[in-house]
Every structure is written in C-alpha cells, then in structure tokens.
Amino acid sequence: MILIDALFPKSCAFCGKAAESDGICDKCRETLPWYGTRETLGGGLTVTAPLKYENTARAALLRFKFKGRTQYAKPFAVLMSACVRNYYGGEFDVIAYVPLGFFRRIKRGYNQTKLLASALSAEFGKVRVIAPLRKRSRKANSSLGKDERAANVRNAFTLKRGADVRGKRILLVDDVLTTGATLSECASVLLRNGAERVMCVTVCRA
Numbered sequence: 001m002i003l004i005d006a007l008f009p010k011s012c013a014f015c016g017k018a019a020e021s022d023g024i025c026d027k028c029r030e031t032l033p034w035y036g037t038r039e040t041l042g043g044g045l046t047v048t049a050p051l052k053y054e055n056t057a058r059a060a061l062l063r064f065k066f067k068g069r070t071q072y073a074k075p076f077a078v079l080m081s082a083c084v085r086n087y088y089g090g091e092f093d094v095i096a097y098v099p100l101g102f103f104r105r106i107k108r109g110y111n112q113t114k115l116l117a118s119a120l121s122a123e124f125g126k127v128r129v130i131a132p133l134r135k136r137s138r139k140a141n142s143s144l145g146k147d148e149r150a151a152n153v154r155n156a157f158t159l160k161r162g163a164d165v166r167g168k169r170i171l172l173v174d175d176v177l178t179t180g181a182t183l184s185e186c187a188s189v190l191l192r193n194g195a196e197r198v199m200c201v202t203v204c205r206a
Contacts, residue, residue: 013064015056019075022074032051033054036048036051042180047180047202048084048088049203050083051204053178057203065112077119084120088199088201091197091199092199094171095121095128096129096130096172097117101136116173127171130170132159132163133190134158166195175202177204177205
C-alpha cells in the first residue's frame, strides 16, 4: 500500500498537487480562504462552514458538483468535521442532507450533498445518515437573486412518507451557504415534523 501511494500519490482537491491521505496539501492548508465561523439564520437556525466560496475553494466545489470529482467529498468532510466538532460537539444524533430534485439528480448522476453526508458520517465513527426529505422540481437557486431564491424554495421540500424525525437532533448538510433559504426551508420541515433540533454545516459560505 505504501509503494502504491508513493507511485500514485493522492492529489490535493484544491490545487491538484500531491497531498496527504485526506486529499489536502500542506500549502493549501495555509492558503485556503478560511471562514470557519458559525452564524445564525432566521428562526435561530445555526450554520457553520470551513471555507469562503472564493478562489481555489470555489473552483474545487464546482468541480465536485458539476465535473464528477466525487472523491473530493472526503477532504471537504475533513474540513467540515473540524467546524462541527468546534461548534456542535456531540450534539447531533443523525446526519441528513439537502436533496436534489429528481431530474437534476438523474442528469448529474449523483447528489453531492449525500456524498458529503456519507463522508462526514465516516469522520464521526459512522453516525447514521438519513434521507427524510424530498424535493419538488424547481429552478436551480444558483441562477436566482436573493428574493427569488427564497420564493423558489418555499414549500419545495416535504417529509418523505414513512420518515420519522421525532426527537432527533439532526446535522443537516449542504454544499454552499448563500442566502440560507434552502437550509431554512429544509430545517422548518424537519422541525414541524418533530425534530428536536437542526444544526447545519456546509463546505463554503458565499
């Protein structure tokens, strides 16, 4: 295994150069656009993210979402887990993720937030990942302004039939925080259906 790693070193998700096993090189650890704080959205919902959505972080996240670089889930989860430990500790029971609409998921071939949730689960000793939410097909929020984003996601998410989130403390995962409209809408569905608490984490903060 050591010989294989030496011959075929893992590349950094952010610059493409050789990296440690977590997929982040030493130089990028120093130069990434760090954010690493927690903020409060409307209704008291909290969210944390390790990176600002700019420069190498933005480029890497776009490759992850649209260019099939699914292996980036691990290095992103490493960074996200540091924020989660710092701000949430062991305050969650399960991990959930923001769903994609059916047609967008089919076109892309994967849901990047599901990959992030699975990678985060591994960082926390295989905490259970649940998928309680379903998304109705809507426009992509990335093409919309702030007010349009909020209107676009309003009532866009529902609880899946048979899903039970009652009494659960849920860590909700998304890729990037922009206005907070998507996370707020998802969290409200979970809380209305009995979740004890929802706390959020993303890779980047726009």
